[in-house]
Amino acid sequence: MEQERAFPAPEILPALDRLGLEFLADFLEVETDRHPENLAALGELGHLCTRLGRHAKALGVDRRLVGLRPLDPTVHYNLACSLALVGDTGACIAALERAIALGYDDLAHLLADEDLASVRDHAGFRRIAKGLEAKPETPEGSPESPAGP
Numbered sequence: 001m002e003q004e005r006a007f008p009a010p011e012i013l014p015a016l017d018r019l020g021l022e023f024l025a026d027f028l029e030v031e032t033d034r035h036p037e038n039l040a041a042l043g044e045l046g047h048l049c050t051r052l053g054r055h056a057k058a059l060g061v062d063r064r065l066v067g068l069r070p071l072d073p074t075v076h077y078n079l080a081c082s083l084a085l086v087g088d089t090g091a092c093i094a095a096l097e098r099a100i101a102l103g104y105d106d107l108a109h110l111l112a113d114e115d116l117a118s119v120r121d122h123a124g125f126r127r128i129a130k131g132l133e134a135k136p137e138t139p140e141g142s143p144e145s146p147a148g149p
Helices: 010-034 039-051 055-068 073-085 089-101 107-112 114-119 123-134
Strands: none
Touching: 010 039, 039 055, 039 073, 055 073, 073 089, 073 114, 089 114, 089 123, 107 123, 114 123
């Protein structure tokens, strides 16, 4: 008796996943061109572009988001990640400093984020990490804790 073959074949699953991500990124690009104020679509487009290795495009999206949400620490953090991925270390460090000044305080994520791997040995990054390490934690919802995005 002939053994049934799985469909889709396991070896093509990564290509199908990528195709789906590319379709979604293209769809979100059209959506954000038609509705530039759609922050959720812009944020998702930025993440997808990064996952797909479209770092210059992700950087453009993150710059648009900073323009629309200049006081959002997460938006500045994401901008820093995109800047690191395109090799702009100085601007990356400046964006991280701005994110922290606005309230970004997730040291564990900062240290583990692979998008920032290229700047981890930079003196500015080490200074930022030490500053977050020394920062006392504030309970969620206390007056000292930053408002969420």
